[in-house]
Amino acid sequence: MRSIIWQSVKQLTSKTTASRLFSQSTSIPKKQVRVRDHAYDDYMEIQKKVRKVLKFQDLILSQPNGIISASRLDSISRRIGFKQFESGRFVLKFPHVFEVFEHPVQRILYCRLTRKAAAQIELEKAALHRQIPDAVTRIRKLLMLSKTGRVRMEHIRIARKEFGLPDDFESSVILNHPQFFRLFDADETRNKYIELVERDCTLTVCEIERVREREYREKGVDAEEIRFSFLVNFPPGFKIGKYYKIAMWKWQRLPYWSPYEDVSGYDLRSLEAQRRMEKRAVAMIHELLALTVEKKMTLERIAHFRMIMDLPKKLKEFVLQQQGIFYLSTRGNHGKLHTVFLKEAYRKGELVEPNELYLARRKLAELVLVSPRKARMEPELASYRRDGLDDHTRDVGRDLDDVVDASYSDEDESCSGSDIDESC
Secondary structure, three states, X not given: OXXXXXXXXXXXXHHHHHHHHEXXXXXOEOOOOOOOOHHHHXXXXXXXXXXXXXXXXXXXXXXXXXXXXXXXXXXXXXXHOOOOOHHHHHHHHOOOOEEEEEOOOOOOEEEEEOHHHHHHHHHHHHHHHHOHHHHHHHHHHHHXXXXXXEEEHHHHHHOOOOOOOOOOHHHHHHHOOOOOEEEEEOOOOOOEXXXXXXXXXXXXXXXXXHHHHHHHHHHOOOOOOOOOOOOOOOOOOXXXXXXXXXXXXXXHOOOOOOOOXXXXXXOOOOHHXXXXXXXXXXXXXXXXXXXXXXXXXXXXXXXXXXOOOOOOOOHHHHHHOOOOOEEEEXXXXXXXXXXXXXXXXXXXXXXXXXXXXXXXXXXHHHHHHOOHHHOOOOOOOOOOOOOOOOHXXXXXXXXXXXXXXXXXXXXXXXXXXXOOOOOO
């Protein structure tokens, strides 16, 4: 008798727990275990090295003539978190980026960038300048995603690298296009804002809508089946049960409002409206990531746009709820950094449709990944050639310089004609 009662209690408890795990608005489990995808995590481990290399590059380029003594480099590098004598070991790890040479007169060691690293910087600058028209379109679409049509200048400045904006974007992008943007200072907060002058209906097509059209034309799937669906690709090892498949099928067919649509006039108190708003938030994050150069952004920077885009408070849990659409990586900064990837834009850790700026930035990662054993170095670091380059490196650097010169000549011809919430 006791066993029968105990089994009935267990069944009732399991049913209650299962009903609680599923969201009443989307029927998808609210809390899910994050399943790792090593392709994205390995990508972030490479980016961790690249970020440190970029910090050292900025230190060296800020010095006169772009050279700095080894002793001064060690003292300045402590400001960016390096310990004593750690900068020397770090520089020697990447001989294809940093060159250590002995000054012919002072007889002390100096550090500078190699010709290949300098050529990569010029390539990135040229690519950044050529894609300014695309950057203007990105900012216009970003402002159209905002429910007020305005975004704080500081939030865009923090995420300028993700959107492919130069450091002087306020003058080169915003002020140079007064027909699209307007700058103003808020009286109550004294913050500078960027406001959209006029909405353009031709820019209100989301990236996911283009993907659906491509899927329809290439694969010939039923248009009604993919009308409101997203491309879903779960990570390896993700357990998909029968009830989860049913919930995902219902969620994929759920209608929702476009991220560019104004929903201020709708009654959002009903259960149906809550369902649509949750799926609209997924489309909002999807479109925000699609506007970036590398189709990724940290969760902390997405949180800056949370209020103006009506995103949920618990962003981390919300993103983890859609592991088939986004991937959340905690690699690269001892678990303190959360990077959100748009999964459909990547395949085997690389962009499916790479752009010029992405390829220019990738060249630096290639220099970082080259083994130090392939660099011809003297053990004592005292018998370097004055130009610091062997014949092979000289040829590669000359080829890169030719590419840079060609890009600049093309450029001349064309010119002549809130903080993240506690859950994260």
